[in-house]
Amino acid sequence: MGCKNCCNACLQCLFGYETNVMLVINNKGVGALFRLIQFLIIAYVAVYVCWIQRAYQDTDSVISSVSTKVKGNILTNSPIEGVHVWDVPEYVIPPQGENTFFVLTNVILTPGQRQSKCPETPSEVTKCESDSDCKEGYSDVHGNGVQTGHCVQYSDKIKTCEVQAWCPLENDANIPKPAVLSAAEDFTVLIKNNIQYPKFKFKKRNILPHINSTYLKSCMFNRKTDPDCPIFRLGDMVTEAGEDFSVMALKGGIIGIFIDWNCDLDFSERFCIPKYSFSRLDNKNPENNVAPGYNFRFAKYYKINESIDTRTLIKAFGIRFDVIVFGMAGKFNIVPTIVNLGATLAFLSLTAAICDWVMLTCMKDRDNYAKHKFIHLNQNGDNMPLSSMEASSYGTP
Amino acid sequence: MGCKNCCNACLQCLFGYETNVMLVINNKGVGALFRLIQFLIIAYVAVYVCWIQRAYQDTDSVISSVSTKVKGNILTNSPIEGVHVWDVPEYVIPPQGENTFFVLTNVILTPGQRQSKCPETPSEVTKCESDSDCKEGYSDVHGNGVQTGHCVQYSDKIKTCEVQAWCPLENDANIPKPAVLSAAEDFTVLIKNNIQYPKFKFKKRNILPHINSTYLKSCMFNRKTDPDCPIFRLGDMVTEAGEDFSVMALKGGIIGIFIDWNCDLDFSERFCIPKYSFSRLDNKNPENNVAPGYNFRFAKYYKINESIDTRTLIKAFGIRFDVIVFGMAGKFNIVPTIVNLGATLAFLSLTAAICDWVMLTCMKDRDNYAKHKFIHLNQNGDNMPLSSMEASSYGTP
Amino acid sequence: MGCKNCCNACLQCLFGYETNVMLVINNKGVGALFRLIQFLIIAYVAVYVCWIQRAYQDTDSVISSVSTKVKGNILTNSPIEGVHVWDVPEYVIPPQGENTFFVLTNVILTPGQRQSKCPETPSEVTKCESDSDCKEGYSDVHGNGVQTGHCVQYSDKIKTCEVQAWCPLENDANIPKPAVLSAAEDFTVLIKNNIQYPKFKFKKRNILPHINSTYLKSCMFNRKTDPDCPIFRLGDMVTEAGEDFSVMALKGGIIGIFIDWNCDLDFSERFCIPKYSFSRLDNKNPENNVAPGYNFRFAKYYKINESIDTRTLIKAFGIRFDVIVFGMAGKFNIVPTIVNLGATLAFLSLTAAICDWVMLTCMKDRDNYAKHKFIHLNQNGDNMPLSSMEASSYGTP
Secondary structure, eight states, X not given: OHHHHHHHHHHHHHHOEEEEOEEEEOOHHHHHHHXXXXXXXXXXXXXXXXXXXOTTEEEEEOEEEEEEEEEOXXXXXXXXXXXXXXXXXXXXXXXXXXXXXXEEEEEEEEEEEEEEEEEOOOOXXXXXXXXXXXXXXXXXXXXXXXXXXXXXXXXXXXXXXXXXXXXXXXXXXXXXXXXXXXXGGGOEEEEEEEEEEGGGTEEEESSOTTOOHHHXXXXXXXXXXXXXXXXXXXXXHHHHTTOOHHHHHHHOEEEEEEEEOOEETTSOGGGOOOEEEEEEOSOOOSTXXXXXXXXXXXXXXXXXXXXXXXXXXXXXXXXXXXXXXXXEEEEEOHHHXXXXXXXXXXXXHHHHHHXXXXXXXXXXXXXXXXXXHEEEEOTTSXXXXXXXXXXXXXXXX | OHHHHHHHHHHHHHHOEEEEOEEEEOOHHHHHHHHHHHHHHHHHIIXXXXXXXXXXXXXXXXXXXXXXXXXXXXXXXXXXXXXXXXXXXXXXXXXSOOXXXXXXXXXXXXXXXXXXXXXXXXXXXXXXXXXXXXXXXXOOTTSXXXXXXXXXXXXXXXXXXXXXXXXXXXXXXXXXXXXXXXXXGGOEEEEEEEEEEGGGTEEEESSOTTOOXXXXXXXXXXXXXXXXOOEEEHHHHHHHTTOOHHHHHHHOEEEEEEEEOOEEXXXXXXXXXXXXXXXXXXXXXXXXXXXXXXXXXXXXXXXXXXXXXXXXXXXXXXXXXXXXXXXXEEEEXXXXXXXXXXXXXXXXXXXXXXXXXXXXXXXXXXXXXXXXXXEEEOTTSSOOXXXXXXXXXXXXX | OHHHHHHHHHHHHHHOEEEEOEEEEOOHHHHHHHHHHHHHHHHHIIIIXXXXXXXXXXXXXXXXXXXXXXXXXXXXXXXXTEEEEEOHHHHEESSSOOSEEEEEXXXXXXXXXXXXXXXXXXXXXXXXXXXXXXXXXXXXXXXXXXEEEEEEESSSSOEEEEEEEEESOOOOSSOOSXXXXXXXXXXXXXXXXXXXXGGGTEXXXXXXXXXXXXXXXXXXXXXXXXXXXXXXXXXXXXXXXXXXXXXXXXXXXXXXXXXXXXXXXXXXGGGOOOEEEEXXXXXXXXXXXXXXXXXXXXXXXXXXXXXXXXXXXEEEEEEEEEEEEEXXXXXXXXXXXXXXXXXXXXXXXXXXXXXXXXXXXXXXXXXXXXXXXXXXXXXXXXXXXXXXXXXXXXXXX
């Protein structure tokens, strides 16, 4: 009998089905509350978790490659330089179009600089009366060179400390106004952007499949009429960012070109299209700022003869365009689905706890309910007399 | 007695253990179904969630720093330039090796340009019969300069609008074929990549600890024989990307060098090694495209004398290599573990609901089961007569 | 009666409230265990999940734009070049301050190079005895040009293969020591960093609102006294990274400037401030390395006359600073909250399973408990005699 008994027990263990014994209470109030909470939780899952947050999806971040190409020419006619046509190799710096490109809009040229000595530009720190005010070898962080220790005539009235530097020094006190290349707002830029979501083996580019070469040769991005054209007019981008090109051209700035590739890959690939937006990234507010705008200096070096180097220093003001590609792709995946549904199911069990609590504390029949819901067993294994239990209403679910 | 009673109740509340009363049904069918569903859920958790998706791990995205160094020399012998050796400072642009580097493969040189007037290159738009066809100050986006308003002789037969520009204009109608630097496929590039996962304070680089300097001086990446060597032959990378170097060299293009640092940090650090892959990022298809390939223009500026600037315009075709580092590290963390296991446990409770439903609707003994599973209580607190209950089978779990 | 009955059943189905029948066992041991496990799980959720891991938050990754501006001048006095002042356009390469900038610290100049023939620098590979040791057209990866096939005198004692190259060749055997621009440690850099968390429509920059322009003109970052100043002394950053500037200046290297924007957006915006840290990214260890340090070559091109190009080759050693912006913002969101709380609730159900198991296997009263907990029903629908059931203790929850 032992073995047979044992086998029997095992089978029972494996195939004996256990189910909770339920107390069904025919109370419309609690019943309605119970259904209401259940409905709310299920509605929340259906609408918010699934529909709005798409929590059933696995996600991946975008990987992107950008190339850009600016087009346009400008003719300027300045007293110093004469008639000059600026073309792409001159005003796009660096010339290679990557995800950040800079378009020159204003410029201060200082031609003919060479290593020599000259008076520093006047400021609080550099003005002097005699050599004793200057310190040989001292280099001010905001200065243009290294002091020689001499105090020399800057102009008829002003004496400043002499510096060893690339002389003559640049005079950037007066920024050309209007900007030298303010017509740059008519330039266009072609932005090519290839993205991929490696987790989903998904690749796409911002030149959409339905666009043909003929259209690309003549189109111009317009949010309403040409939202898919990857060619942008600089002035339009600055305007969309809420700025005035002619003002921004004076001192420069940074414009972000945001390409948003958020995609729901459960839908067809053709719904996964880039959304462009533009905003100014630097702070134009002169308060709480230092060096507003965007500029940098570079130089073109020349040799007059074997031994003498000369250079043209260029202080370049302009607009740096940062192409910032971001996005998340989502695709159905069983793990987040299970996690989200499971967690919600667990919440459904809270419903029962709440209703039990309501039933056992607020209902006038609570003692009767408790009597049927709880079977008391004291340490002796006997059912406790109910009278002593009535204080112990509801504990934990 | 009040206080004693109260204390008693409190203790009971705290230490009285509540457990569900279970109905054990000795039905092999439902029992087997119950165990099967339980087994499936547990198997899913073990295999898919834990093993494949590693959902018990916390994750972090890679932070990366890349430096690159190209090596190689090429000798060209063109009628215009004569014998010329190209070395790294000439063909790598910009010269500083960052995560994106460009290797020149083809080039159109236009030496001796200076600011002056010359006839525009002929096209639909620029051809003219008389001055009235040209518009002073007009600058075509695809043109090379700003029109002066004159119609001048371009060649014996063709007249085009005159432009103020850097003259003579570049003639890029004929791209050198084969590419000037087609031998660039033998160049090599050393890629140094340092990564970190800040959340896990994990740092590593692509030069693995077991690699010594001697090996590094002579090795070359090969997927089979040298998968850890960080030195790559350009031609090999292009071939792995499925392209023909000599064809790609003509008009240029963009190759992505993907370094995948996906790591399971629960294992030893030495299993965390980079995986390299290569693919072409731009679109070589001439349909649905504009400006295929990859090129840009830059110039070298010279001074003939104090006042006259001249430049050599270079239209550079070549291959841009984008080193794209991506990856996720995972490490055991209690939060996602609890979340995933908890959610699965919640799913186990679904099992009971399904089996209850089967038991109470499909089994022939269903009335008997229902009678034992459900204890009915009507609003008067009395047990309802079972006869009126038999229609109400199974409600909610 | 049929319809009334049916309606009745439906209503019962909808509003009949079902609740588990519970067995309350007055056993202090199991009760205490039950409460303890419950307490531990709730404590874990409260402290770890909510407080430390903030698992109730939705997260977003930072999007960033960086601009940098270096300031400072250095005077050098070398026998070749004479007195020379280095300013920003000369030593910052490329001149435009993006998120990666390079500061020249050491330099090997090779002026007057032009396309011609000269003996290769001596090495194992390039030394020769006669022309037969050299191979016309061969270009060694580590060499400087393309061999002509001749073996020529390099010095009195050494003969090397002749190469077509930019001659004279650079001699980089002796790196200037101390570094030419070792004083660069006093340079300062202003880092402007604008970030945004697009999911939360949150924007901020590293120049905090309470900082005014006057302070910005004179401040210098100091972890203790000026932690919010965005102007950094190069030497300080290198020191914080645990390196010696004068040593690093010799051969160059890469320093990471990490800006950590981890923010809890449930708190006020003003607590969301950047944390700066610095560390060396390249490997300075000469073992297990190739080309330690950081250097690259570039050239300045000159024209002696219409036909002859000459260039000054510059081997630039220096420190590349990579500004690496990272961070995650978290904000309360109902989905992760529900998921985490729900999953924890599901774990609470485990508690009951554990306690049941303890109660039904370890307690001496276990048979009595089992008798009350389990109601057995055999396939005939009758209650099974308890005697045959006692072996079957506890199955599954």
